[in-house]
Amino acid sequence: MNRRRLLVNLVLLSAAGLSVSAALLSAGVPGQASSVPDVDPHRAYGSKNAPIAMEVFSDFQCPACKQLNKTTNQLLVDNYVNTNKVYLIHRDFPLPMHAYSRLAAHYVRAAAQLGKGEQAEQTLFQNQEKWEQTGDVDGTLAGVFTVADMTKIRALAKGTSLDAAIDKDIALGKGYNVNQTPTTIIHYKGQTYPVVGVVSYDVLHQFLDQLLAQH
Amino acid sequence: MMQASPLNFRRAVIWLGRLLLGGIFIYAGYAKLTYPNHNLWPYFMLKFSLAANLSTFAFQVESYKVLGAAGSAVVARTLPFVEIALGVLLLVGWQLRIWASVATAILLGFLVLVTRAYLLHMEINCGCFATPEPISLKKIFQDGALLLLALLMTVFAFQEARKPHPWTAAPSD
Numbered sequence: 001m002n003r004r005r006l007l008v009n010l011v012l013l014s015a016a017g018l019s020v021s022a023a024l025l026s027a028g029v030p031g032q033a034s035s036v037p038d039v040d041p042h043r044a045y046g047s048k049n050a051p052i053a054m055e056v057f058s059d060f061q062c063p064a065c066k067q068l069n070k071t072t073n074q075l076l077v078d079n080y081v082n083t084n085k086v087y088l089i090h091r092d093f094p095l096p097m098h099a100y101s102r103l104a105a106h107y108v109r110a111a112a113q114l115g116k117g118e119q120a121e122q123t124l125f126q127n128q129e130k131w132e133q134t135g136d137v138d139g140t141l142a143g144v145f146t147v148a149d150m151t152k153i154r155a156l157a158k159g160t161s162l163d164a165a166i167d168k169d170i171a172l173g174k175g176y177n178v179n180q181t182p183t184t185i186i187h188y189k190g191q192t193y194p195v196v197g198v199v200s201y202d203v204l205h206q207f208l209d210q211l212l213a214q215h
Numbered sequence: 216m217m218q219a220s221p222l223n224f225r226r227a228v229i230w231l232g233r234l235l236l237g238g239i240f241i242y243a244g245y246a247k248l249t250y251p252n253h254n255l256w257p258y259f260m261l262k263f264s265l266a267a268n269l270s271t272f273a274f275q276v277e278s279y280k281v282l283g284a285a286g287s288a289v290v291a292r293t294l295p296f297v298e299i300a301l302g303v304l305l306l307v308g309w310q311l312r313i314w315a316s317v318a319t320a321i322l323l324g325f326l327v328l329v330t331r332a333y334l335l336h337m338e339i340n341c342g343c344f345a346t347p348e349p350i351s352l353k354k355i356f357q358d359g360a361l362l363l364l365a366l367l368m369t370v371f372a373f374q375e376a377r378k379p380h381p382w383t384a385a386p387s388d
Contacts, residue, residue, distance in 0.1 A: 007307055063339070067274050180251065180347060193260065196251035197271030207263045 036089060036187060038168055042112035043090040046081035052211060053087045053187040057173045060105060061098035061132050065182045066125045067198045075201040080208060090121070091169040093181050100135040105166050107137050110156035114149060189214070225371040232368030233305045236318055236361065240302030243344055247272050247295040250345040268345065269295070275342030279328055297321075312376055315369040322362040330355055 036053045056073075058065035073088075080086040092109070094101035104124050111120035123144050124137065131140045142150050156162070176185050176194060186193040188211045251271065252264040273291035277284060301321070304314040325343070332339060332350050341348045348354070 003308060010303070010306055063278065064271070064274060193254075193263075194252075195263075195267050197267060198274040199267045200270040200273075203263065203266040203270050206266075207259070210259050210263075 036087075038172060039089055040109075040112075040165060042115075042117055043109070044087065045077065045089075045118075046087045047084040048087055050081075050084050050087040051188065052080075052085060052208060053089065055089045055091050055172075055176075055185040055187075057091045057093040057169070057176075057178045057181055057183045057185070059093055059095045059098055059101045059181040060108065060121075060124050061101040061128065062095065062181045063128070064198045066128050068182045069121070069125045072199060072201045072204060076204065079205065085212060086208065090117075091173060092166045093170055093173045093178060093183070094166070095181060098132075100132060100137060102166065103135065104131075104137050106157045106162050107141055107153060109162045109165060110153045110159075111141070111145070111149075113156055114152055116145065116149065116153075119144065120153075186211075225375055228364070228367050229311070229371050229375065232315070232364050233308055233311070236365055236368070237302045237305035239361070240298045240305065240318065242302075244295040244298030244300075244302065246344040246346070247291075247298075272342060272345060275340055275345075278339040278342075279332055279337070281328065311372045312369070315365065315372050319362065319365040319369045322358065322365050326355070326358045326362050329358055 036055060039048075054076075056068075058068070076086065077088065081088050092102075092105040094105055108117055108120045108124065111117050120141055123141055124131065127140050131137050138150075138154065141153065145153065173183070176183070176192075178185075178194075180196060182196075182198065184195045184199065186195060186207075248265055248268060250268060252267045254260040254264045269291045272295070273284075273287045276282060276290050277287035282290065301314060301318055304310070305318060329341060329350055333352070333355060337350065339350060340346075341350050341354055343354075
């Protein structure tokens with residue numbers, strides 16, 4: 001009898017808990033302007049007229065960002081960005097606990113101004129475990145770029161305009177309530193869908209296809 | 216007149232274990248399903264949020280470098296539901312000896328993994344409640360304490376099962 005009463009109480013408590021959770025949890029962010037502000041053309045890929053825009057806030061020292069880059073981004077670029085379905089925008093969001101991530105962001109932005117941002121990004125993510133111990137971002141990139149390119153990249157990386165660009169990305173991220181990386185903000189038809197964490201390509205492409213089916 | 220009080224140290228530990236461990240397991244499973252993305256509506260957003268959260272959890276499992284990508288995906292897709300089911304079963308108290316033993320085994324596995332990661336200086340998140348929680352000595356002690364409680368609960372459940380409940384026992388003359 002006591003056990004039956006306990007079971008009934010448990011069921012009632014669970015139902016109450018679920019109702020409260022459903023009421024409290026977000027039902028999706030209200031729609032925002034379809035145009036994405038402050039896009040650095042050197043850090044954006046694909047057609048601006050693509051139906052979906054994706055802003056990826058990441059930190060070069062973040063292991064989850066490395067995983068996202070390795071398992072999802074390349075397939076996304078091949079199947080959605082290059083086919084004009086997605087406009088992909090990279091945003092820098094260096095986290096305070098990562099000592100060298102801002103430095104890495106500087107170098108990647110500098111390389112991007114020479115049209116080599118993608119290569120710099122891949123190099124830093126692939127060698128993340130090495131340079132995050134010593135902070136030797138310069139040495140890591142020097143292994144893949146020519147001496148002439150590295151000279152230009154170093155000069156650009158020291159520029160203060162890159163600091164301002166990174167700060168702008170951080171401010172944008174805070175506007176979206178980004179507090180961890182990677183966070184992807186998907187824009188479609190005036191609606192905004194924030195996605196936190198490492199989303200596998202299988203999951204992402206099903207979602208994108210579902211959005212596009214509403215086009 | 217009852218010969219023995221229905222509440223003794225063993226039964227108190229069993230009750231504490233059921234409530235605390237049951238609640239923790241339910242919360243752990245729930246958190247893995249609903250964190251960090253918690254969009255419930257519309258339905259396709261719910262599906263996407265769940266899938267994205269499990270994908271993130273799979274990455275956390277893989278970061279322990281015990282299982283590969285495929286194994287981590289299997290664990291990520293099953294463990295949250297196993298935890299919720301186990302938590303409910305502990306709270307309800309049905310077949311307690313079995314489920315207390317399962318809970319003890321699972322907690323022992325968690326403690327071994329977390330301790331191994333700590334000793335290897337792996338800078339990864341625990342993944343216990345899906346939040347960014349780095350592995351530390353404090354985490355190991357917490358897991359150790361929960362394992363001890365689970366172990367005591369299991370042992371006492373087996374001991375209690377051998378004895379009739381005092382309220383049902385026939386009164387002596």
